[in-house]
Amino acid sequence: MKKKMVLFMTIFIIVNGTALSQATVVKDSQLAEMDITRQFIQFIEDLRRDLKIPGLSAAMVKDGNVLWAKGFGFANIEKKIVATPETSYYLASLTKTFASTIIMQLVEQGKLDLDTPVSTYNIRIFSPGVITVRHLLSHTSEGQPGTFYSYNGYRFQFLGQVIRKASGRSFKDLLIEKILKPLDMTGTAPNMSAHEYSGSAFARVFENLSQPYALDKNGRIVKGHFHRSFGASGGLISTVLDIAKYDIALQQYRLLRPETQEMAFTPFVSPTGERLPYALGWFSQVYNGVRLIWHYGYYSPSISTLILKAPDEKMTLIVLANTDALSRPFPIGDGDVLNSPLAAAFFRMFIFPRKTGRTLAAVNWKSTREEITSQLEQEKDEHALDLYKKEMMSYWRVLHTMGHKEKASRLREVYSSFFPEKKQAASQKRRAIGKQQQVPVVGSDLKLIMMVCFVIFMLGFIMWPVGKGIRFLEKRKTKNAGTGKQKSGLRAAATFIAWLNGVLGLFYVAVTIFRGGLEFLLKNGFGEKQYAEVKLIFATIPLAFGCISILLVCFTFWEWKKRNRSVMGRWFYTVFTAGSLVLVFVCYHWYMVLLA
Incomplete structure (x- = not known):
């Protein structure tokens, strides 16, 4: 009897010890993630101050839930209105992802074929070849259609006419019916004039709209102008919480079937087999084995936005700002989102640890040359060094743009000595290809x-x-x-x-x-x-x-x-x-x- 009691107690202790150990591991993991989140939130605030952005809002989605959402600075400086997750902002080109979703829904319904020539919809574009809906949607309509990527928001705007002709309804009406209402995106509205939104269902959206700002030639913050245009290329207004709803719906395939959404996320491939940086209404790239689906918004001088999805990791970053500073200094339009300091930091702090099982320490890019070099020399992993390289260059652009010439020059020296440039970077190669294949329109x-x-x-x-x-x-x-x-x-x-x-x-x-x-x-x-x-x-x-x-x-x-x-x-x-x-x-x- 005593032997049985001893055996039972031993098993009980082992089982409970294992459970306690697992609980401790989970708790430690959660504490570590909370600490990283706090660091990232502080990084956003520091970057906001460095770029002189009056106000921005950010949110992170993980596993189909909003992990956190927060406002930084002021939505309106003069009225002392702080930015919150409910503050609405102009989305600029993030609107293109919504147009893409509507178009892909029409494809699913059999009302639209992506390979239909745009001339069918009374759209006239000078071209040596036949431009299709797919070419407009993928920014591959310039030169010989389908041969290279060249971002063209003006041509993308014609997709609103395609939507109207194919469905018999406007992009605005379908957007409200097929996306905004089903997802209860009450903080989102298509842009409109003051007399149109007054008393409408969208009145609250415009009441919460952040005041646009800009920097004058002396670097002082001044008021910008409210915009009133809307179309397939831009003009939607929303909040980070509503964009999070949109992102979760995409993750859960509530807007498109899995195969249709995969089509929208798959990058365009040129006739020579080159993988281009844009898919169908979304940027698409693979970095260190991680697929990144994203889009940015930029309208000078008062709008900059970013949505960055790591779909296989089920994580998304959403950031909306009331100046153009999150986008203007950084060449993310070339097709590499990691040219943005926000994206690079997000990848380093959240995605890299998930893929490798190790964390990368933050580098203070404003410190001395010796301190930066010493920290980089301790890192031997090639992928980690490449990520540091991107983050360093993005922060050099921050310093250079904001007039910190001495710090920018010092950081550039570190970059040049530690990361010798190759003859031609990928972004330069893309620009060169586009330039070579452009067809002159006026002799x-x-x-x-x-x-x-x-x-x-x-x-x-x-x-x-x-x-x-x-x-x-x-x-x-x-x-x-x-x-x-x-x-x-x-x-x-x-x-x-x-x-x-x-x-x-x-x-x-x-x-x-x-x-x-x-x-x-x-x-x-x-x-x-x-x-x-x-x-x-x-x-x-x-x-x-x-x-x-x-x-x-x-x-x-x-x-x-x-x-x-x-x-x-x-x-x-x-x-x-x-x-x-x-x-x-x-x-x-x-x-x-x-x-x-």
Whole structure:
């Protein structure tokens, strides 16, 4: 009996000891994670101060739950309103992920084929190939479609027209019905004017909207402007808590089927087999064996946002700010999210330990060269060093952008000595590929013709008032002498016609060359909304001064026949007329290119 009691007590002690040991391990793990979270939250606050961001909000999602959410600084400095997780911000290009989700839902419903040419939806874009919906959605529509990545928010905006044509409803209506309402995203709204949201269901969203800010040339924080545009490319307003709801719904496949969502997250592959940095409405990359799905928002000078998903780790970081400083200094648009100090720190503190079982110590990049070098020399792991390299360069950009030249220079020296640069970084390679394959939309010969015409028109504007002034002085002299001669009405009318032609010509040149209208429309295309504007610029105006040019031709012949002017004056009108006619033909050439 005693032996049984001893055996029972032994088993009881072992079992309870094991359970207590496991509980201790779990508790220690939780305490360690809480400590890392506190460190990361402090890092966000330090970065906010370094970048002079008045206010931002951040949240982290883990295993389908909001791990933490917090506000930093002020949503409105003047009114002393602090930023909270409920503060709403402009999302800028994070809106693109919502447009992608709506489009992929239409694909699931059989209403849309991603390989349909966009011309089917009355979208006109100058291209040597056929541009499809997939190309717009993946930012691969420039040059020969599908060959390289080039971020183009303007072209992405046309997907709103695709959605309307394919479904019969607007992107805004589908967004509200298919995403915002089902997920109870009450802190989210499409952007609209003040009189539209007043008294609407979205009124609270705009009441909680953070005041946009910017930095002036002296680095002082000044008020920015509220924006009112909305479309597939940008314009949504939301909170970190609502974006967390959206993220969790994506994780749980409540918005898209798993295979459809995987399609949206899979990066575009070029004909040469190159994996491009963008998928279908999302950036997609693999770093150290970890898949990262993300998007950033940037609208100068008052908007910067980031959502970074590690789907296999079931972790997401969401950050929204009321200046552009989270995005502007960092080349994350090249396709590497780890160019952002926030993303690099998040990966180092949360993802790297999960993948490797070890933590990486934080480096104070503002410390001395010796301290930074000493800490880096202790690390031997290649992956860890590469992560430090990215974090160091991202913080160099912080220091450089904010005018801390001495610290930035010191950090750059450490970087150059510890991480010798390769001949060509991946981001530089991507830019080089894009540059090589770009197809010029306006030939150099046509640009030369336009510039010659511009010079002629400028001469007209200079010479006409000068000549007018000289004639006025001569008229006064002859009048005083009592021998004044009345100027004929015909000559006055002809001079006015020449001047008017110059006005129209100069206006056209200003629109197409100096405001970039022609290049912009040829490069980015236009949809139904822009059709009337394009028609006006590239048809009506050329027609108007084309008709005037006919009168100018008659006037030029009349001047040579009557010899009422000097030889110099007659040649001026001749060249002026020739330039005008050439310009008309050039205008109509571009008109045919755009609208044919």
